[in-house]
Amino acid sequence: MIKFIFKGIIRDRSKSLIPVLVITVGVMVTVLMSGFLRGVLSDIVNQNAKLDTGHLKIMTRPYAENKDQMPNDLALLDLQDLREDIKQKFPNVLWTPRIKFGGIIDVPDSNGNTKTQGPGLGMALAILDTTSGELERLNLKKSIQKGRLPMRKGEIVLSDAYAEKLKISPGEEITYFGTTMEGSMVFQNFVMTGTIYFGSPLLDKGTFIIDIKDAQDMLDMEDGTGELLGYFDSKIYNDIEASKIANEFNSQYSHSTDEYAPKMVTLKQQNDLKTSLDVAESFNAIFIFIFIFAMSLVLWNTGLIGGLRRYKEFGIRIALGESKRNVFGLLLAEASIIGLIGSLIGSILGIGLCYYLQEVGIDISKDVENSTIIMPSIVRAHVSTNLFFIGFIPGLFSMLLGTALAGRGIFKRETARLFKELEV
């Protein structure tokens, strides 16, 4: 009987092609939208984590309160002891220091006079320490546009746009003007070894990178850092785990009277990310709900129309001796086959498109040029296994639901009227 029904589905295009198309398109759009929105959110989280917030961050209490001003005079000291302590307590987190500082980069001409000059944001990373993981984390090797990364002390790389603005090429010398942790003026020469592309318009405007040791020496921050960033070994941010660690860490210092006591914050507690991500996640959930709801309505309608259109066929089958239960059961079996095929094709197409958007992405750098939060310049979809279920299950069940509702007519039908109905 199933073979018989299957033949009918294949031969009757209005019974098969249109519902399959509707389900395919609905499922595909749902999967694509969901994958894309999740990808964008995940990119924002990752970009922030890599470039600024870490999964966890330790600062002194006053630094945390004024961190937007990069107050290195309030930096963490006795870094080595702190690192030893947290390494033991939280072995699944890799800790790395970073110092953010402002200053002016001056490019001299051959006579030593200023050729070009401009303000910049300095990032001191543990790039010469191969165990820090910073090179891989920030994908620095692949992000090099010209020249190379610093390989020894006294070397610096600039963001590509910044170097272009300052009209400087790898190999040239530059001078950094700024202030130390204590507020004294500092002048330090560096050899510019290359340019880099961060992929974040906010940072690409005017950022330079030096090794953390150079920064500590230059800014009088021996065994100190502005921020100590923690990254989970899994490389995936887990808010529950992060909150647990932060609470445990902070509880140690809750009664400390040291005004420079360290304070740990999670990724979501920084840069208003909690609000942004919660809102974005809510929007994502609303979007998905709307898509699933709309798709369910369309598919329900498709099942309903399909069922009503075949009213006569069901009448013939009942008159020929098929039980109503059997007609209904086979109708659901048909809906399952159609739903299965449509959902499968839709999911494959949706995931395929998501994969394309994951690999290629959409360049939004022009749109976020003046963004004040760290945004990726290319937004990408994110392919994950749950994408399959997001489209597949509603695709299958809305068709079944629509058909089941349409099929109620089979049971309500008065067999006594079959002769009359079938004469029309």
Place this chain on the structure above:
Amino acid sequence: MAEKPIISIEKVIKNYPVGGKEFRALKDITLSINKGEFAGIVGPSGSGKTTLLNIIGSLDVPTQGEAHVLDKNIAELSHNEAAKLRNYNIGFIFQVFNLLPVYTVFENVEFALLLQKNTVEQRRKAVYDALEWVGLQDHANKRPDKLSGGESQRVAIARAMVKRPKILLADEPTANLDSENAHGILKTMKMLNKELQTTFLFSTHDEKVMGYLDRTIHLRDGALEKDIIENKTTSV
């Protein structure tokens, strides 16, 4: 001892609610039909022909009285038992042929057997036998839209007969056919009646059909008017 009738209708009354009132479609009908009869229920529109056919076909139940078909009391059958009775013992032929358009002639005829869970080989043989009775064995792979009206009704007869039912109910089977096709169909049915001893019961007001019947049961306004069995008339 006389053979027990295959259909036995005893003082059957059928009421339908119409506009808040009860409309009596059948009034105290009593009749019996024996195995192998080629009979027709005749009468004008609204006389109760289709209502009576519905009850005999286990598609409806009487309001009062008893209808026994193949020793089964129609009123006592569940939906599934009624479906089983139709599936194994009662064939239907409709005024419009009601073939399933996406299936071939073979598949349309085979459908009734699918419900009986026969083997592929049994089904194949039965379908080709049925198509041979109606002279359509060469049309097995055609779709209904490629058939003429007469051919379509022949397929409907094959579909009804393939399961070799004991009773075949035909509701105005020639209404949509021209004279030549109507006679062809009726001859085929008469032949099947003789060969397979299937009881045929028509609902008709077509003179052509009446000419072939061995018995005509006349209804008027829901009541049995007369019952003519091969020139032997019984007025009621």
